[in-house]
Amino acid sequence: MCGIVGYIGQPRRAEEIVDILSLLEYRGYDSAGISGINDDGCKIIKEVGSISNLRKKIPQQWSVTNAIAHTRWATHGASTLQNAHPHQSLDKKWIIVHNGIIENYKELCSRISACANISPNSRGGGTDTQILIEYIANKNIDTFEDFVKLFQDIKGSYAIICQNTQKPNELYIAKKNSPLYIASDKDNNIFLASDPVCFSKYTNVYKTFNDNEFAHIHDQKIFIVDSELRPIIKESSKLKDDFVEQTKLDYAHFMLKEIYEQPDALRRQVDFYKEQKILSKFNSDFLSRFNQIKLVGCGTAYHACMIGVKYIENILSIPASAEIASEFVYNTNVFEPKRTLYIFVSQSGETADTIKALNIQKEKGATCIALTNVAYSTLSQQADYCLPICAGPEVSVASTKAYTCQLSALYLFANALKTNEDLEKAYNNIVELSTKLFDFNIETADKIAEYISSKRDAVFIGKNFDFVTAREGALKIKEITYVNANACPSGELKHGYLAIVEEGTPLVVVATDEELNSKVFNSSSEAVARGAVEIVISTDDHECKYLIKLKKINPLLMPMLSIVPIQYIAYKASILKGINPDKPRNLAKSVTVE
Numbered sequence: 050m051c052g053i054v055g056y057i058g059q060p061r062r063a064e065e066i067v068d069i070l071s072l073l074e075y076r077g078y079d080s081a082g083i084s085g086i087n088d089d090g091c092k093i094i095k096e097v098g099s100i101s102n103l104r105k106k107i108p109q110q111w112s113v114t115n116a117i118a119h120t121r122w123a124t125h126g127a128s129t130l131q132n133a134h135p136h137q138s139l140d141k142k143w144i145i146v147h148n149g150i151i152e153n154y155k156e157l158c159s160r161i162s163a164c165a166n167i168s169p170n171s172r173g174g175g176t177d178t179q180i181l182i183e184y185i186a187n188k189n190i191d192t193f194e195d196f197v198k199l200f201q202d203i204k205g206s207y208a209i210i211c212q213n214t215q216k217p218n219e220l221y222i223a224k225k226n227s228p229l230y231i232a233s234d235k236d237n238n239i240f241l242a243s244d245p246v247c248f249s250k251y252t253n254v255y256k257t258f259n260d261n262e263f264a265h266i267h268d269q270k271i272f273i274v275d276s277e278l279r280p281i282i283k284e285s286s287k288l289k290d291d292f293v294e295q296t297k298l299d300y301a302h303f304m305l306k307e308i309y310e311q312p313d314a315l316r317r318q319v320d321f322y323k324e325q326k327i328l329s330k331f332n333s334d335f336l337s338r339f340n341q342i343k344l345v346g347c348g349t350a351y352h353a354c355m356i357g358v359k360y361i362e363n364i365l366s367i368p369a370s371a372e373i374a375s376e377f378v379y380n381t382n383v384f385e386p387k388r389t390l391y392i393f394v395s396q397s398g399e400t401a402d403t404i405k406a407l408n409i410q411k412e413k414g415a416t417c418i419a420l421t422n423v424a425y426s427t428l429s430q431q432a433d434y435c436l437p438i439c440a441g442p443e444v445s446v447a448s449t450k451a452y453t454c455q456l457s458a459l460y461l462f463a464n465a466l467k468t469n470e471d472l473e474k475a476y477n478n479i480v481e482l483s484t485k486l487f488d489f490n491i492e493t494a495d496k497i498a499e500y501i502s503s504k505r506d507a508v509f510i511g512k513n514f515d516f517v518t519a520r521e522g523a524l525k526i527k528e529i530t531y532v533n534a535n536a537c538p539s540g541e542l543k544h545g546y547l548a549i550v551e552e553g554t555p556l557v558v559v560a561t562d563e564e565l566n567s568k569v570f571n572s573s574s575e576a577v578a579r580g581a582v583e584i585v586i587s588t589d590d591h592e593c594k595y596l597i598k599l600k601k602i603n604p605l606l607m608p609m610l611s612i613v614p615i616q617y618i619a620y621k622a623s624i625l626k627g628i629n630p631d632k633p634r635n636l637a638k639s640v641t642v643e
């Protein structure tokens with residue numbers, strides 16, 4: 050995962066480079082560092098933990114003309130200062146920031162003499178990046194051409210920016226399977242980053258590196274080549290304005306802001322889809338090309354896939370299935386791949402497993418749609434079609450508004466494939482739904498948060514749509530409160546999960562379907578008989594300690610409504626436990642490694 054930044058140009062305060070880096074914190078916050086060059090030479094500063102820790106160590110007067118910076122999500126090697134980037138070669142010549150994983154780092158290590166000090170088996174425990182920079186140093190590279198050729202030896206994924214301390218006006222860049230963008234402002238200052246949102250303060254025009262491309266920046270000129278050293282001329286793209294804003298406004302955390310943005314986000318999506326005729330190509334003729342639909346994603350996006358399956362089967366009566374991307378890559382036996390429509394769901398559009406799954410299916414000739422929140426993302430670029438979700442930037446690690454927008458996009462999509470009339474009704478339904486999202490008792494939700502935050506475990510149950518909401522709710526609780534929350538279909542409670550229940554265990558019961566509620570409550574009463582405390586989110590009255598009563602609405606729309614109180618409860622419980630819900634431990638917003 051990780052995020053990288055590069056700069057070369059007029060003297061600029063190092064603090065400003067750190068500001069740019071902070072826009073990448075969603076990619077990891079285990080440690081951060083910067084290497085800056087000016088007339089006095091080169092200085093590297095690193096710190097463990099979030100970028101705010103690094104910021105405290107940056108001298109105010111430190112100005113740089115060449116800088117590389119990194120925010121880390123630890124993959125190889127613990128989250129220590131020693132493992133923080135940038136890494137410098139032992140001969141002090143090369144400095145690197147790297148996002149990705151060098152798969153053959155052990156083999157590279159065995160080929161170099163400096164290995165004894167940095168070997169992954171040594172006490173210091175060299176990381177893949179430390180070994181790579183040592184490998185580069187050991188190859189005695191003189192020219193950019195040598196640098197490019199050296200990558201024939203490197204296996205894995207990488208977005209890399211290298212400084213050479215003997216060439217302070219230059220940067221060397223390599224990219225494969227990890228995103229990297231480049232831009233220059235009106236004064237010809239050059240910026241590089243893992244996300245073009247980083248450039249927004251300086252310019253909204255940027256260029257995207259493709260895989261196996263390399264760049265040499267020298268004397269404020271950008272020279273891009275492929276692996277055969279053939280020059281490449283690149284088209285520029287423009288950043289959309291709504292990706293620029295990333296402030297909490299008056300909210301204590303991004304997560305709370307994002308929860309409350311959901312009504313606006315849903316309406317914005319409807320307006321955008323109508324104005325831009327986003328769904329016009331997805332009609333019954335389009336559908337007739339396929340005999341099944343598969344939805345693929347990870348984490349919250351996978352839960353959106355599970356709901357999407359139900360939309361497709363209910364609205365279109367065509368077989369559909371939801372697949373976890375990291376597992377689906379091993380499913381080699383898809384029946385009639387060319388008659389299969391794939392929808393890859395991903396907030397970021399950068400999740401490595403989802404991208405890999407897409408590439409495998411594309412090779413088989415399948416039709417692929419990317420449903421993402423980031424129009425310029427890798428997934429969007431590689432798919433045949435894009436369905437934007439218009440949630441606006443989602444910063445908090447736990448996904449909230451992206452989830453409801455994913456559900457609404459899938460609901461609109463399924464209706465579009467049916468008839469125009471159904472689509473028009475669906476638009477109206479979403480707009481009406483958006484006015485109801487916060488029609489629940491906040492005081493009760495606060496009390497539930499207090500109760501859950503005091504417990505070690507929690508069990509979530511539901512049936513059909515409500516089971517998916519239970520899963521997504523349990524994930525929210527787990528991610529940002531560290532309470533061991535598990536979800537199961539209520540019918541499965543007796544097949545194992547009941548063993549977790551003891552006196553006081555919170556049992557979150559999602560029961561919003563009139564036809565199924567009595568069955569769900571039958572199951573929950575078995576848990577109550579064993580000491581569980583019921584927390585019920587339901588359209589029905591139910592005698593229990595905590596009840597969040599929801600209005601009855603169209604069952605297909607309910608998953609967008611019933612998840613909101615749980616998102617809010619998770620947020621509040623996280624605060625009560627003293628956790629920063631925007632940056633929970635061990636997680637990252639964008640998971641760009643397999």
Ligand code: G6P
Nearest residue numbers: 347348349350395396397400448
């Ligand atoms: C991480 C995030 C989750 C997200 C998942 C998939 O685990 O913390 O919030 O659901 O990745 O991310 P994607 O960007 O593909 O939706």
